[in-house]
Amino acid sequence: MLRLIDRRNLEEFPGLVRSMHRDRKRLFVDIFRWELSHKNGEERDAFDDDDASYLVFSDDADRHIASIRFLRTDRPHLLDSVFPELCDAAIPRGPDIREITRLCLPLRKRDRIAARNILARGIIDYAAIAGVASYTAVCHMTFLSELLSAGWRCTPLGLPESINGAPAGAVQIHMDDDTPGLLAANWRCPSAAPRLSQHRSDLAA
Amino acid sequence: MSRFDAVQAFVDEARTLHRPSELRGLLDAITKEMGFDYFALIHHVDLSGYSEALTHMEEGELVALGTYPESWIERYIADNIVANDPVLLASHRTNVGFCWSDIPTLIPVTEAHREIRERTVMAGIDDGFTVPAHVPGEANGSCNFAVATARALPYDNLKMAQLVGGFAFQAARAMVFNAFPQVKRAIKGPLTQRQLECVLYAAKGKSDWEIGQILGISQGTVKRHIEDARAHYEVSSRMQVVMRALFEGQIGLVDALR
Numbered sequence A: 001m002l003r004l005i006d007r008r009n010l011e012e013f014p015g016l017v018r019s020m021h022r023d024r025k026r027l028f029v030d031i032f033r034w035e036l037s038h039k040n041g042e043e044r045d046a047f048d049d050d051d052a053s054y055l056v057f058s059d060d061a062d063r064h065i066a067s068i069r070f071l072r073t074d075r076p077h078l079l080d081s082v083f084p085e086l087c088d089a090a091i092p093r094g095p096d097i098r099e100i101t102r103l104c105l106p107l108r109k110r111d112r113i114a115a116r117n118i119l120a121r122g123i124i125d126y127a128a129i130a131g132v133a134s135y136t137a138v139c140h141m142t143f144l145s146e147l148l149s150a151g152w153r154c155t156p157l158g159l160p161e162s163i164n165g166a167p168a169g170a171v172q173i174h175m176d177d178d179t180p181g182l183l184a185a186n187w188r189c190p191s192a193a194p195r196l197s198q199h200r201s202d203l204a205a
Numbered sequence B: 001m002s003r004f005d006a007v008q009a010f011v012d013e014a015r016t017l018h019r020p021s022e023l024r025g026l027l028d029a030i031t032k033e034m035g036f037d038y039f040a041l042i043h044h045v046d047l048s049g050y051s052e053a054l055t056h057m058e059e060g061e062l063v064a065l066g067t068y069p070e071s072w073i074e075r076y077i078a079d080n081i082v083a084n085d086p087v088l089l090a091s092h093r094t095n096v097g098f099c100w101s102d103i104p105t106l107i108p109v110t111e112a113h114r115e116i117r118e119r120t121v122m123a124g125i126d127d128g129f130t131v132p133a134h135v136p137g138e139a140n141g142s143c144n145f146a147v148a149t150a151r152a153l154p155y156d157n158l159k160m161a162q163l164v165g166g167f168a169f170q171a172a173r174a175m176v177f178n179a180f181p182q183v184k185r186a187i188k189g190p191l192t193q194r195q196l197e198c199v200l201y202a203a204k205g206k207s208d209w210e211i212g213q214i215l216g217i218s219q220g221t222v223k224r225h226i227e228d229a230r231a232h233y234e235v236s237s238r239m240q241v242v243m244r245a246l247f248e249g250q251i252g253l254v255d256a257l258r
Helices: A013-031 A107-129 A139-149 B003-016 B020-032 B070-078 B086-091 B100-108 B111-122 B155-179 B193-203 B210-216 B221-235 B238-247
Strands: A002-005 A055-058 A064-071 A098-105 A132-141 A152-155 A162-163 A166-176 B038-043 B065-068 B125-134 B141-148
Touching: A002 A013, A002 A107, A013 A055, A055 A107, A064 A107, A098 A107, A132 A139, A139 A166, A139 B155, A152 B003, B003 B020, B020 B038, B020 B065, B020 B155, B038 B155, B065 B155, B065 B221, B070 B210, B086 B100, B086 B125, B086 B141, B100 B125, B100 B193, B111 B125, B111 B193, B141 B155, B155 B221, B193 B210, B193 B221, B193 B238, B210 B221, B221 B238
Parallel strands: A098 A132
Antiparallel strands: A002 A055, A055 A064, A064 A098, A132 A166, A152 A166, A162 A166, B038 B065, B038 B141, B125 B141
């Protein structure tokens, strides 16, 4: 399943949400060694609040495989509160701009690409449904070539700076009418791959 | 114009270009603006299909675009330096830009590597900054910025070069893939195990004779396997076979270039 989880339906999927926070702790803290707060094996921060929403790809048992977090940009978010130095231009904000954070993918290469592509389609579908014109994100330079290879229109927001010793930069991914068509062949999902379910989310209401 | 404004202008304009020669002009201008003298934007594969007219890009084969001195490009391709260039080998060990002076921290530098570096310096290319451009499931690539002999690296502009390199590679990549007709890209199915082994070593820049030595088969047999792979993919050159095998994920890039 690919679920949109937000304040309205979060409590319906307690196991799935916990497994997401556990995988986030394993990936970001144990493997990437990011300095993030965690408790009981789960990574969460001040932005995991009522206004956060998540795109969560899960297996048949509804356990977390991969996810991202969307933050509103008309409220405090990472680019404006934690990494303002990454934007040389004005920080993009507004009701039609979301910040993508906490991209959590499986480690095995094959699973990783499949999950990445399912999330990418979810990001584009979500934009169409929720009226999102663009996403902002902090992108580690190690991931820049891969992010750009998707083919969508992506623009830099500032020069890269070192974060925890690794260079990272702010980028904006634009959701234009032609974005679905621009998506590169190796970023596309097989037809049987799950599509975004808004089941009982704020968006569905 | 601030450093960031210059990058932004480059990214916006690069997206509107359709011809490799236009991208070369645009990248040449910002390369000089950043304080470098030369650039080379390349896929790390056999470059024998390279042509000065850039038809290799318009025909959708590979990214290879630059302003290095022409005589050095010729030597570089003729001697297949791409297979053992310490700059490119080092770029396979990282995903972020690095100064060439940091190469010894990335790979063990051999006598052969030192010799290549010396030849590069002799050719008038002194020092540089390389931005790796690795896309999963595709040939490794990089955007290399270099300074002429006796000129210092523009250390203040390396962050700028990091971004320009990444976006420039994508612009070139998009030209190549968009030029490559969809029909030709239809998946052809797997090669045989033996064909794959031969193509893998060809991707590493080995000659038929060398591949034969490694696999313990004759040079003629290697030639036949690669010829069969070529026929299988319905392409006309050895380089295209490598590109197809990479494109279809038949050979792993990290492995192929290790």
